[in-house]
Amino acid sequence: MFIGTEQLTHTYMPGTPFSTTALQDITFNFRQGEFNLILGPSGSGKSTLIQHLNGLLKPTAGRVIFEGKNIGDNKKGLLYLRRRIGLVFQMPEEQFFSETVFDEVAFAPRNQGLTEDEVKKRVVEALSKTGLDLPGLSERHPFQLSAGQKRLVAIAAVLSINPEVLILDEPTVALDKSGRKSLFDLLTELNRKEGLTVIISTHHLDEAAALADRVLVLNQGKVVMSGPADEIFGRREQIYSLGLALPPVTEIMHALNEKGLTVKTAVYTLQEGRREIINALRRDRS
C-alpha cells in the first residue's frame, strides 16, 4: 500500500454533547504516481480525511498508512512524513504571513535547516514549476498578486519541500476560469511528467474529472464508492443521488444518448466532446 487507510474512524469532541463521527471505518489505497480524487458532498468528511493523510489528526480508531507503514507510530515518523507529503489547505492564501513571495516559499525549506544557498535553489525551482518565475515577482508582497497567482504561491510553498505526494483540499475554490486553468495545467505537469502522486478533494468535477485515475467517494463519513475514475463517473444516478454532479460536457453527452444520438459518455473535456460528436455524426452518415 502506498498511501491509504485501514478501518479509519475519526470522532470530533468525543465524550461531549457535540461528539460527531466524521469518518467511519474508512479503508482505501491510492497508488504511487496516480491522480486521485476524494469526492463527496459538503460535510462528508473529505477535509478530515485529508488531514489524517499527513498526520495532522490522530485516528480515533484504525490506521493511516504511508509506504506500508502506520504513520502514527512515533513522532519522528510524523516529521519525516510531512517532508514527503505536502498538504495545501483550502483557501491557502489566507494563511500567508511573509513580506515577500520569496520568504513565503522559503519558509518550509528554512525550517528544515537547509543552507541559504540550498533554500534559494528550492525557491527558484518551486517558482519555476508553478510558472511564477517572472521578473521581480519573488520580491513582491504575496497579497499584491492576482487570486490565481496567490494560489500558485501557496502550492509553490509546499513544492519547496520536494514532496512525493501533493494533497490539495478544494484547490479551485474562488478561482476564475484562467486561475483554474493555470492550476490544472500545473497539476497535469506535476503528475503526468514528474510522476508526483496527487490527491485532491473536491465536489466540483469540471476540471478534475479529465485527469482522475482513481476516485474515492465519501458520504456522511463513509466510503460509498471507490475505483477507477471512468467506472465511478459511469454511475451517474448514484453520483446525483449523493448531491454531486458530472461536468456539464458529460451531461450533454448523456442527453445526446437519451435523444438517440449514440455517443460515448466517458467524456470530460470540450475537446473530447467535440471529437466524439463529430465521430458520431460521421458514423451516423455511413
Place this chain on the structure above:
Amino acid sequence: MALVGPNGSGKTTLLKLFNALLIPSGGEVMVKGISTAEEARLPEVRRTCGMIFQNPDNQLVATTVEEDIAFGLENLALPPDVIRKRVLDTAHILGLERLLKQPPHLLSGGEKQRVAIAGVLAMEPECILMDEPTAMLDPAARRDVLKTVHELNRARGIAVVHVTHFPEEAARADRVAVLDKGKLVADGESEDILTNLPFLHRLGLQGTTAVELADLLRRDGCSLPPKIFQDRELVDSLCLLAQNS
C-alpha cells in the same frame, strides 16, 4: 443580474459600494433613491441590500446556528415570536432544521454558507448582493441555493446581484454586466453577452459549455443554428443534424 469578470476586475468592490461598506471616491451610488454617501441613512441602505460574502467564516457571529440566523432580527428589536417564526421558516427553506442547535464553527463549508444566507434571508431585504455565494458549496447545495434565490426573485420580487465565475450560473440571470480592470465593459441580456465568445475569451472568460461546444463543432463544419445558448438547444440541433444526414 449576474456580475462577471476576471479575478481582480472590481466585482467585490462594486458589491461593497452597493451596500455602503465602501463610499465612492467619485460619483454616486444610489439605493432606492438614497445616496450611500448620506451617513444618517446608512441603516436604511443596508436593510434594503443584504450582503452574502464568499467566505461564510467572515459572516458567522453567534454560538449556535439558530442564534446566528436570529442575530440581525434581534438587532431590529422584533418581537421574539416573530423572530422564532422567521428563523424556522428560513431554516426550512435552506434545509438547516437539523443543525439549529449546532455551533456554526463545527459545520462544513457548505453548511456554513447556508447559515450565512439564512441570516440575510431572514432580514427580508429588497435586494440581495451575493459575492460568489456558491464557491464553497457542493453541487446539490449550489442547486438549492440558486433555486432559493431564484424563487425569492420571482415570487417576492427581491432584486439579486450575483457575482459568479460560473457561466452556467450567470446564464440563469436576466441581465449580465461584465467588469474588466475596474471598468464596465458590457451590460445587457444574458443570452447576448454569454454567446459572444470572442469578447469573453479576450477577457479570459468562458461561455456556457453548450455555447463553447457549439462553437467548436461549427469550426469542424457542423451546420448548427447561430443562436445556441442552453444545453437543450445544442442537443436538439445535433440530433436533428444526425437524423437529416
